[in-house]
Amino acid sequence: MLFYNLVYLLLCFFAILQIFVLLITEMTSTHYNIAIVGAGPAGTACALALREAGLHVALIDKSTFPRDKTCGDAIPGPALKILRKLLNTADQEFDQLDLKQRIQSSSVHLPNIKPIYIHWVTKAYNSPRMDFDNFLLYLVKKYTNTIIYEGIRINRITHNDIIQIEGKDLSLTCDMVIGCDGANSMVARSYNVDFQNNIKNSFAVRAYYKNVNCPENDNRFYLLDELPKGYFWIFPVGNDVYNVGLGVLTNEIKGKKTDVKAAFQAIVQNNPQISGILQNAQLLDKIKGFRLPLWSRRQPISGERMMLAGDAAYLVDPLQGHGIDKAMQSGVLAAQQAIQCFATNDFSATFICEYDEKVYTQIGKELSRNFTLMKYVSDYPRIVKMLARLGTNETVKKVGQKLFYRKKN
Ligand SMILES: Cc1cc2nc3c(=O)[nH]c(=O)nc-3n(C[C@H](O)[C@H](O)[C@H](O)COP(=O)(O)OP(=O)(O)OC[C@H]3O[C@@H](n4cnc5c(N)ncnc54)[C@H](O)[C@@H]3O)c2cc1C
Incomplete structure (x- = not known):
């Protein structure tokens, strides 16, 4: 009798355990319209740009925020412009960001030559990425319904009939994936996007x-x-x-x-x-x-139901080494393309590659020009020195202002 009771109890225990496991799996396995992998500037800008689209969006990052990101911490002016376009409260919100430094000028120093100063008319700031990226994610939490998963590294993406995204304790499916996961993009690798032919890194x-x-x-x-x-x-x-x-x-x-x-x-x-x-x-x-990951030339950055943005798409300015603004700009373009895909129910590679075209015309052309300039600057340092000596302050300022994109209001 005791034996039967014991077996009965064991069976009950395993049944309860199974229900528990099923519940956990159900809780952690969900379907989203869009999964954004990476919550840096590209991923957060993308999530903000999707906020009124009525789509079910997940944003996943391997780190728990605030997190450090190795960077120079110079926030390019266009990054703040993009934020203003995304949120009409951007300026008030940015005022609340504690750790930042207003920058009035940039100066270029060459050995034995008087430094060249470029004074910025538009507001420019530096802010440690620990704080700036946390601020961007705070905006996503405050202004969107995005489901945010922090501290989950995505280590497997399969895309046969459906897109399956897996990390430790997380498994989800989605209609579309946007890879905003930085220079060593897991999403790019999963879709065999190969940037190895990049000339400069x-x-x-x-x-x-x-x-x-x-x-x-x-x-x-x-x-x-x-x-x-x-x-x-x-x-x-x-x-x-x-x-x-x-x-x-x-x-x-x-x-x-x-x-x-x-x-x-x-x-x-x-x-x-x-x-x-x-x-x-x-x-x-x-x-x-x-x-x-410096831009060097145009390469495919999308595929069926997939787009790459920011560093994952090699969009760092080859001349200055800036990428925060380009990451945000491409994140927004990816969001706009995604909205189009859902509106037309077309997720084909041929339709999505309109995104590549927009990235090229709105970002890539400028970066290609800077790539050429970078090659001259790095291959002919003597000419750069000579120009710095010859250039009058005004012309140098004008050229500098143009190169560094800070336009007058
Ligand atoms: C030393 C250095 C100095 C720089 N200085 C400047 C500067 O002063 N100004 C400037 O504009 N740019 C600078 N850059 C470039 C800038 O840092 C990047 O261009 C920018 O961070 C790109 O943003 P992103 O969102 O594309 O990628 P990231 O900021 O790299 O964000 C990617 C996110 O994805 C997450 N992630 C990665 N893999 C996974 C995974 N498998 N699963 C889940 N999450 C994942 C990461 O945790 C991260 O949060 C510098 C870069 C370096 C290395």
């Missing part, structure tokens, strides 16, 4: 310092003799903290990340222009490095 390191002997409202760019194919920067980010970094074309370094770190440290210690400025500076954190 870049790697950059950055470190935070206090007590830097620099003004608090000027972004400094240094073109150094020892590294003609890259630049060193000193950007104030507020609260007396400075983001100091070095970006180099990867074709120019012999393979390893540590080479750029070593070059950075050597400049900090030995370069006569830099070492004085950082003489009494305290390093606040580890020196961190990451890859910059």
Whole structure:
């Protein structure tokens, strides 16, 4: 009798366990119209642009916010313009962002040449990505119905009849996936999008310092003799903290990340222009490095039911190394294309590639021009020096203003 009771109890236990497992699976396995992978500038701008579309949207990120992102922390002016177009409360919201530094000018420093100053008419800011990206995600939480999954790394995407997205403790299906997952995009890999033929790639390191002997409202760019194919920067980010970094074309370094770190440290210690400025500076954190997927030429960035935006689509400006604005701009374009797909019920690769065309005409053409300029700047440093010496301040300012896209109001 006792034996039968025990078997009965065991059966009940397994039945309850099975119901429990089914419930958990049901809770974590959901269907969405759109899954955005990555909640950086591209993913959050995309989610904000979808807010009135009436679609069921998921936004998934492997990190829990606030999270750090290795960056120079210079928020390009167009990024704020895009935000203003997305939300009419953008300015009031941005005022609430604590850690930011208003930037009045950028200056270019070449050895033995008077620095060239470009004074910005439009408002420009620096803000640590820890804070800025958290602010963007806060806007998504406040203004949209997006379902947000933080701390879930997507490690598998299959797309046969349906798109299945899987991460630890999460499995979902969707009609369309938008890859905003940065330079090492999992979405791009899953769809075999291959950017290996990119001619130029870049790697950059950055470190935070206090007590830097620099003004608090000027972004400094240094073109150094020892590294003609890259630049060193000193950007104030507020609260007396400075983001100091070095970006180099990867074709120019012999393979390893540590080479750029070593070059950075050597400049900090030995370069006569830099070492004085950082003489009494305290390093606040580890020196961190990451890859910059620079635009070099037009490549496919979409497929059936799939689009890539931001770094996942190689949209970093090859001249300046900026990508936050292009990430947001492409995120918005991807959202607009997605809305079109649902309106026409057409998710075919041929229809979606209209997105590629828009990215090319609205972003790519400008980046192609900057790619050519970057090649001249990096291949002919002597000509750059000569121009810097010859150029009158006014012409240099005008050219600089044009190159750096900060248009007068
Ligand atoms: C050292 C350095 C300095 C830079 N300086 C500047 C600068 O000053 N100004 C500027 O405009 N740009 C700068 N950039 C470029 C800029 O950082 C990027 O262009 C920008 O972050 C691109 O935004 P994104 O949303 O496309 O990607 P990201 O900001 O990289 O966001 C991608 C998101 O996807 C998430 N993710 C990745 N993989 C997965 C996965 N498998 N599952 C779930 N989530 C995932 C990540 O956690 C991340 O939050 C710099 C880059 C570097 C490396």
